[in-house]
Amino acid sequence: MGLFGKKNKNKEKGVPFWRRNKQQAEKETVLEPEEQIAETADAEAEEDIAAAALNDLAAQEQDEIEKARLAAQEVVEESEQHQAAIALARQAALEAAGILKNEEKAEPEEETEPEEETEPEEETEPEEETEPEAEEPEEVEPVEEPEQEAETESETEPAETVEPESEEAAEPEAELTEKSDPEEAEPEKKKGFFAKIRDGLRKTKDAMVSRMQQVLGGFTKIDDDLFDELEETMITSDLGPETSVQICETLRKRVKERGVKDPQEIMGMIQEIIGEMLGEDQTLEYPTQPTIVMVIGVNGAGKTTTIGKLCHQLKGEGKKVLVAAADTFRAAAIDQLEVWTQRAGVDIVKHAEGSDPASVVYDAIDAAKARGCDVLICDTAGRLHNKKNLMQELAKINRIIETKAEGCHREILLVLDATTGQNAVNQARLFQEVADISGIVLTKLDGTAKGGIIVSIRNELGIPVKLIGVGEKIDDLQPFHAQDFVRALFEPTEESL
Numbered sequence: 001m002g003l004f005g006k007k008n009k010n011k012e013k014g015v016p017f018w019r020r021n022k023q024q025a026e027k028e029t030v031l032e033p034e035e036q037i038a039e040t041a042d043a044e045a046e047e048d049i050a051a052a053a054l055n056d057l058a059a060q061e062q063d064e065i066e067k068a069r070l071a072a073q074e075v076v077e078e079s080e081q082h083q084a085a086i087a088l089a090r091q092a093a094l095e096a097a098g099i100l101k102n103e104e105k106a107e108p109e110e111e112t113e114p115e116e117e118t119e120p121e122e123e124t125e126p127e128e129e130t131e132p133e134a135e136e137p138e139e140v141e142p143v144e145e146p147e148q149e150a151e152t153e154s155e156t157e158p159a160e161t162v163e164p165e166s167e168e169a170a171e172p173e174a175e176l177t178e179k180s181d182p183e184e185a186e187p188e189k190k191k192g193f194f195a196k197i198r199d200g201l202r203k204t205k206d207a208m209v210s211r212m213q214q215v216l217g218g219f220t221k222i223d224d225d226l227f228d229e230l231e232e233t234m235i236t237s238d239l240g241p242e243t244s245v246q247i248c249e250t251l252r253k254r255v256k257e258r259g260v261k262d263p264q265e266i267m268g269m270i271q272e273i274i275g276e277m278l279g280e281d282q283t284l285e286y287p288t289q290p291t292i293v294m295v296i297g298v299n300g301a302g303k304t305t306t307i308g309k310l311c312h313q314l315k316g317e318g319k320k321v322l323v324a325a326a327d328t329f330r331a332a333a334i335d336q337l338e339v340w341t342q343r344a345g346v347d348i349v350k351h352a353e354g355s356d357p358a359s360v361v362y363d364a365i366d367a368a369k370a371r372g373c374d375v376l377i378c379d380t381a382g383r384l385h386n387k388k389n390l391m392q393e394l395a396k397i398n399r400i401i402e403t404k405a406e407g408c409h410r411e412i413l414l415v416l417d418a419t420t421g422q423n424a425v426n427q428a429r430l431f432q433e434v435a436d437i438s439g440i441v442l443t444k445l446d447g448t449a450k451g452g453i454i455v456s457i458r459n460e461l462g463i464p465v466k467l468i469g470v471g472e473k474i475d476d477l478q479p480f481h482a483q484d485f486v487r488a489l490f491e492p493t494e495e496s497l
C-alpha cells in the first residue's frame with residue numbers, strides 16, 4: 001500500500017484529525033505481520049530505486065566534471081607549450097640579431113619605471129633642503145680623511161650586493177680586454193680617432209648620405225624635383241623636418257649664386273652646409289678645481305656608462321676625479337656606477353639606495369674639495385615621464401651646487417640615445433625647459449642609422465654636442481668634432497686611414 005492510499009483511507013473516517021491519527025496509529029499497530037512486511041518491503045524497494053537513481057546521477061556528474069577538468073588541463077598544457085615555443089623562438093631571433101645582450105641589460109632599466117614610488121622621499125626633501133648642513137657633520141667627517149671615506153663606504157656597502165653586478169658588468173670588460181689585448185689591439189689603436197667615428201657612423205652614412213647620393217644619381221640636371229626628393233630623403237634620415245628644409249633652402253640659394261649645373265656637385269655643398277650648421281666644436285672644460293659635471297637624461301640613455309668612460313678618459317689625462325652616486329632611485333644603480341669607477345680607478349661618494357640625491361651631491365662636493373679633485377661627476381636618476389619630479393630634483397641639486405660650490409665651473413650634460421632618433425630631440429627640448437644644459441652627449445651612435453639628429457640638435461636647439469658614445473667599451477667615448485663627423489659621413493669609405 002502506497003502513501004496516497006493511506007491518506008485517502010484516513011480521510012474516509014470523518015473524525016477530528018487528532019482522533020484520526022490516533023486511530024490510525026492504533027490500527028497500524030494491529031496490522032497483520034504479513035501485511036506489515038509487504039508494506040515495509042515496498043517502501044524499501046522504492047528507496048533502493050531512488051538511491052540507485054541518485055547514485056547514477058552523481059556518477060554522471062562526476063564523469064562530466066572529470067572530463068571538463070581533463071579538457072582544461074589539456075588547454076593549459078597546450079598554452080604552456082605554446083609559450084615555451086614562443087620564448088624559444090624569440091630568444092633565437094634575438095640571438096640571431098645580436099641584441100639579446102642589450103635587451104637583458106635594458107631590463108633593469110625598465111624596472112626603474114616605478115620611480116614615482118620614490119615620491120614620498122622627495123616629499124621629505126624640503127626639510128633637508130632647508131637644513132642640508134644637518135646632514136653634514138656625519139658625512140663630512142670622512143671627507144676630512146678622504147681615503148678613509150672611500151674605504152668606509154665600500155665597507156658599509158655589503159660586498160655581496162656589489163659582486164653580482166660587478167660580475168655581470170665585468171663580463172663585457174673581460175671580453176674587451178680579451179679583444180684589445182692580443183695583436184688586434186695595435187691595429188685597433190692605430191685605427192685612431194677618425195676611423196672609430198667613421199665606423200660608428202657607418203649606418204648613419206648608409207641611411208643618410210648614400211641615399212642622398214642615390215637621389216642625385218637619378219638626375220642629370222638640377223631642378224625642383226631634385227630638391228624635393230633630397231628634402232624628403234633628409235627628413236626620413238633623421239635630420240628632422242626643420243633642419244632638412246633649412247639645408248635645402250640654403251642649397252637652392254647657393255646653387256643659384258654659384259651657377260652650379262651638375263647634380264654631382266651638390267653632395268659637396270650639402271657637406272659644407274651641414275658643417276656650418278654644426279658650428280665650432282665645444283668640448284668639456286675644467287677650468288676650476290673642482291669642476292662639477294652633472295649628467296642628466298632619461299632612463300637607459302647611457303648616463304652611467306658615459307660617466308664610466310669619462311672617468312677613464314680624465315684619469316688618463318692625469319686628472320683627479322670623484323663621482324657622486326646621485327642616482328639613488330634605481331635598484332643597483334649605485335653598484336653599477338661603482339663598478340665603472342673601479343674600472344676607471346676613481347673614487348665614489350655614495351649613500352644608501354633611496355636616500356636624497358641632493359645630499360649625496362652635498363657630501364661629494366665637500367669630498368671633492370677636501371681631496372683636491374679636478375672634476376666631480378654626478379650621476380643622476382633617469383627621468384622623463386614626470387616633469388615635476390625632474391624639475392624638483394634638478395633644482396634641488398642645483399641649489400646645493402650653487403651654495404656649496406660657488407664659483408666652480410659647472411657643466412650640465414644631457415645624455416641622449418641616438419637610436420631614438422627625433423625622440424631624442426624632443427627629450428632635449430623637455431630637458432632644456434628644466435635645466436641649463438651646457439652640452440649633449442650623444443650615445444649609441446655605433447648602433448644606429450639616426451646619427452643625423454646631431455645636426456638637428458645643434459641647429460634647432462642650439463646646444464653643442466660635446467661628446468659622442470660609439471660603443472659600450474670604456475674607451476668608446478669621444479669628444480665631438482664637427483668636421484670629423486662630416487668627413488666620416490661624406491667622404492668615401494675607401495679613404496686611407
Ligand SMILES: Nc1nc2c(ncn2[C@@H]2O[C@H](COP(=O)(O)OP(=O)(O)OP(=O)(O)O)[C@@H](O)[C@H]2O)c(=O)[nH]1
Pocket residue numbers: 102105106109112297298299300301302303304305306327330333380381382383415443444445446447468469470471472476
Ligand atoms: N652600443 C652602445 N651602447 C651604449 C652606449 N652607451 C651606453 N650604452 C648602453 O646603454 C645601456 C644603458 O646604459 P646606462 O649607462 O645604464 O644608462 P643610464 O642612462 O645610466 O640608465 P639609468 O641609470 O637607468 O637611467 C647599457 O647597456 C650600455 O652599455 C654607446 O655609446 N653605445
Ligand SMILES: [Mg+2]
Pocket residue numbers: 303304305327333379380
Ligand atoms: Mg644610470
